[in-house]
Amino acid sequence: MKKRATSIFLILVMLVLTFSLSGCGSQASSGSGGSSKAKNLKIAIITSDAGRNDNGYNASAIQGAIKASKQLGVQYKVVDYTNGGTAKSLQVLAQNGYNMIFTLEYDFNALIQGVGNNPPIAKQFPNTTFVVFNDNPNVDSHGKTLFKNVISVMFNVHQASYLAGAASALVNENAKTLFGKGYNFTPTSQTRAVGFIGGTNSNGITVFSDGYIEGVNYIAQQLDVHYNFYTNFNAGFTDPALGSSLSGSFYNKGANVVFACAGVVGDGVTAKAKQAGKLAIQVDANKDSQQPGYVLTSTLKNTEVPVYKLTDALVHGSLNKMARVQNYSLASGATGITDMSTLQAHLAKTPEAEAKWKEIKAELNTIAKKINDGQIKVTNAQIGEKFDLSSLKNVTFK
Amino acid sequence: MPGKKIPLSIINSIMPVILALLIGGIIIAMIGQNPFTTYQVLFQQSLFTPQGLAYTLHGAGPLILTGLAIAITFKANIFNMGVEGQFILGGFIAGIVALYCKALPGGLAQFICLIAGIAGGMLFALIPALLKTYFRVNEMVVTLMLNYAMATVLEFLTTGIFRDNGSGYVTTPMIPKNVMFPRFGDTRITLFFVIAILVFIIMYLVMKKSVLGYETTAMGKNPAFAEATGMRVGNKIVTLMLISGALAGLGGAGYMLSDQYSYTLNFSANPGMGWDGMLVSLLGGHNPVGILVAAIFYSALKNGSQDIDIFTGVPQEIIAVIQSLLILFLSVKFISENTHALDKIRSFFHKKNGMEEE
Numbered sequence: 001m002k003k004r005a006t007s008i009f010l011i012l013v014m015l016v017l018t019f020s021l022s023g024c025g026s027q028a029s030s031g032s033g034g035s036s037k038a039k040n041l042k043i044a045i046i047t048s049d050a051g052r053n054d055n056g057y058n059a060s061a062i063q064g065a066i067k068a069s070k071q072l073g074v075q076y077k078v079v080d081y082t083n084g085g086t087a088k089s090l091q092v093l094a095q096n097g098y099n100m101i102f103t104l105e106y107d108f109n110a111l112i113q114g115v116g117n118n119p120p121i122a123k124q125f126p127n128t129t130f131v132v133f134n135d136n137p138n139v140d141s142h143g144k145t146l147f148k149n150v151i152s153v154m155f156n157v158h159q160a161s162y163l164a165g166a167a168s169a170l171v172n173e174n175a176k177t178l179f180g181k182g183y184n185f186t187p188t189s190q191t192r193a194v195g196f197i198g199g200t201n202s203n204g205i206t207v208f209s210d211g212y213i214e215g216v217n218y219i220a221q222q223l224d225v226h227y228n229f230y231t232n233f234n235a236g237f238t239d240p241a242l243g244s245s246l247s248g249s250f251y252n253k254g255a256n257v258v259f260a261c262a263g264v265v266g267d268g269v270t271a272k273a274k275q276a277g278k279l280a281i282q283v284d285a286n287k288d289s290q291q292p293g294y295v296l297t298s299t300l301k302n303t304e305v306p307v308y309k310l311t312d313a314l315v316h317g318s319l320n321k322m323a324r325v326q327n328y329s330l331a332s333g334a335t336g337i338t339d340m341s342t343l344q345a346h347l348a349k350t351p352e353a354e355a356k357w358k359e360i361k362a363e364l365n366t367i368a369k370k371i372n373d374g375q376i377k378v379t380n381a382q383i384g385e386k387f388d389l390s391s392l393k394n395v396t397f398k
Numbered sequence: 399m400p401g402k403k404i405p406l407s408i409i410n411s412i413m414p415v416i417l418a419l420l421i422g423g424i425i426i427a428m429i430g431q432n433p434f435t436t437y438q439v440l441f442q443q444s445l446f447t448p449q450g451l452a453y454t455l456h457g458a459g460p461l462i463l464t465g466l467a468i469a470i471t472f473k474a475n476i477f478n479m480g481v482e483g484q485f486i487l488g489g490f491i492a493g494i495v496a497l498y499c500k501a502l503p504g505g506l507a508q509f510i511c512l513i514a515g516i517a518g519g520m521l522f523a524l525i526p527a528l529l530k531t532y533f534r535v536n537e538m539v540v541t542l543m544l545n546y547a548m549a550t551v552l553e554f555l556t557t558g559i560f561r562d563n564g565s566g567y568v569t570t571p572m573i574p575k576n577v578m579f580p581r582f583g584d585t586r587i588t589l590f591f592v593i594a595i596l597v598f599i600i601m602y603l604v605m606k607k608s609v610l611g612y613e614t615t616a617m618g619k620n621p622a623f624a625e626a627t628g629m630r631v632g633n634k635i636v637t638l639m640l641i642s643g644a645l646a647g648l649g650g651a652g653y654m655l656s657d658q659y660s661y662t663l664n665f666s667a668n669p670g671m672g673w674d675g676m677l678v679s680l681l682g683g684h685n686p687v688g689i690l691v692a693a694i695f696y697s698a699l700k701n702g703s704q705d706i707d708i709f710t711g712v713p714q715e716i717i718a719v720i721q722s723l724l725i726l727f728l729s730v731k732f733i734s735e736n737t738h739a740l741d742k743i744r745s746f747f748h749k750k751n752g753m754e755e756e
Contacts, residue, residue: 044708049664079707080714082700085658088453089704096708106567113572115659116581116588135567200663201557202567234557 038073038315044098046079046086048105050263056285057303058104064307072315081105094125100314101130102307108137122147129319131310134204136325145324152325153306155335158211158378159371160299163337164281165215166367167297168194168257170360175256177356180348184277186254193228195250197243197269199262201233207381208261213395214378220394227395230255235262243268251276257296270295286338293346297337305334331372407683414727422720431712439709444702452585457697459594463649464675465689466601467642473684474617474638480541481646482672483548484522486665488515488650490552493661494560496573504576511577512651519647520640527639531632556661570661579656590656602686680728
């Protein structure tokens with residue numbers, strides 16, 4: 001009996017051995033181009049909790065690293081976020097000579113402040129550049145930069161959300177002209193409403209909703225009409241079914257556009273939009289084709305741009321001249337809204353619709369320009385700006 | 399008879415591990431990577447470097463406590479599925495109490511926080527215990543459901559009253575530095591690991607040598623008979639649930655003071671420490687020493703998963719695969735216990751062997 005078990009076990013081990021001979025290990029990947037100096041440079045990306053296959057935030061950053069490895073010749077490594085925090089990955093990567101480490105999760109305590117009785121990781125590895133996203137933890141209580149080797153990347157998503165808000169209101173006003181069969185919009189004669197679904201009530205999320213509703217208000221003010229704003233900030237980031245039921249109730253109340261800013265919860269929102277014959281707005285990456293024709297646009301947070309740009313600066317040695325807080329505005333291309341071409345293909349095939357669509361796009365371009373040259377100021381909750389409710393005369397929060 | 403039983407229980411624990419690693423290895427090979435290098439990296443980094451070993455032991459601390467919390471109730475055939483909820487509550491309370499301990503000396507502050515966490519865990523475990531004792535409500539259902547209630551309540555408190563407004567994400571303020579358990583030298587180990595080991599020794603004595611431990615086993619084997627011999631089973635249920643809640647609460651509080659330092663919605667991660675504790679307890683056969691070994695092994699897996707990602711081309715999800723396989727193979731043990739399938743197979747082989755010999 002015992003012998004039999006051992007022999008079976010041995011056979012299995014041999015099976016593994018044969019398998020293992022056919023495979024061979026691969027180390028950090030590196031591209032073909034670039035100088036020999038760049039080949040010795042190593043960058044690493046630690047993804048956020050959503051993981052490397054999120055088709056958005058993390059996946060774009062990895063795209064940036066792949067591009068950098070191909071064009072600049074650096075080596076790159078992708079490490080997934082692990083339960084329990086990024087501290088260990090940061091430390092091990094820095095110890096192993098990675099020159100620049102991008103960390104996409106909100107987890108800065110060990111890096112900036114130091115925990116236990118250990119010094120901050122940024123202090124332990126002064127020759128490694130750490131890049132954090134969406135927040136600037138690298139300041140003391142007086143607003144002075146703490147570590148020279150930490151760079152904070154901020155996206156002006158409030159500006160992009162403003163555009164998305166303006167687009168929502170413009171499309172809502174002209175829904176009858178723009179859309180043909182298969183849609184079921186609540187007519188503006190009945191009510192005007194938009195909705196917002198956020199994963200959690202934090203600055204990282206309210207920055208979207210503040211900008212969004214300001215954009216809606218801008219158009220509403222011009223037309224002298226009134227909008228209801230339905231919100232939920234507790235959807236989490238993982239449950240599409242919840243997104244579907246929440247957005248369903250908003251659509252029922254007369255909202256024609258719902259903006260989802262809650263990870264894969266948004267997938268449920270777009271699915272519901274298709275059922276209801278209305279529109280949804282997605283976030284982070286271009287997800288317009290998720291439910292073609294029912295996603296108005298996506299508010300982009302394109303992490304590829306900063307990853308490539310900072311790696312480029314690393315290779316060319318110009319990193320120290322850059323500001324420790326990098327703001328990516330609409331003009332940089334790292335944030336904005338999509339060109340809405342997916343939706344365009346589903347518009348009614350009438351000359352009126354075509355003309356109206358052109359008009360709307362032109363209007364949006366004008367607004368983008370106004371934001372870029374400062375004529376329109378959008379609240380940026382990300383840097384702690386407070387949102388002035390009384391300024392929104394044409395919107396009611398529900 | 400006892401001499402025969404001990405090896406069997408060890409086999410019951412080790413076979414799932416070997417099988418899980420084996421199948422995990424086959425999957426790694428199918429990805430096109432070398433499973434031996436991968437496992438070598440996994441265990442070398444997590445067990446055979448001083449830093450890695452320290453990290454593994456540090457991670458094993460809360461797992462030992464949640465594992466013991468599960469074991470002591472499961473052994474008595476009452477099922478505290480609420481260890482997760484008690485764990486996060488303990489952590490949350492410790493994190494909040496710590497904020498008010500800024501002026502106290504470190505040792506005292508830590509002590510107060512741990513006690514607060516233990517109290518939280520105990521109180522929360524008391525609800526299902528009383529419901530079970532006095533109203534015969536199924537404790538498995540109640541404890542299981544209360545986990546979600548607690549997670550939502552704490553989410554509400556974290557996003558509202560106890561929110562750190564200076565932070566861009568949802569978190570309570572970081573606890574003051576004097577309350578954090580200092581690390582020993584260059585390693586990750588803190589005093590909390592020592593506390594976990596002390597508690598382990600106490601629990602070992604309780605489960606193996608004390609009257610309570612004996613009664614627990616008796617209850618687990620046959621509650622009606624235990625009652626008939628004069629044991630007050632109801633009281634025992636409350637006592638065991640309180641101990642279980644205290645262990646879970648202590649685990650959470652210690653995890654807060656030695657690792658997380660602030661309560662985020664991701665505090666216990668996914669699957670949480672309570673659920674990991676259940677796996678640890680099953681793997682260790684609800685036996686204290688088994689739990690200690692299983693906790694360290696499991697912590698090594700978790701710890702090494704990050705190194706796999708960094709040093710090899712294998713994605714760290716492979717560890718999740720191995721963990722799931724572990725659960726699968728552990729449940730096979732239950733099937734065999736309940737259906738005697740293994741015995742049937744064994745007797746089949748015996749017959750065959752016998753015939754060959756003839």
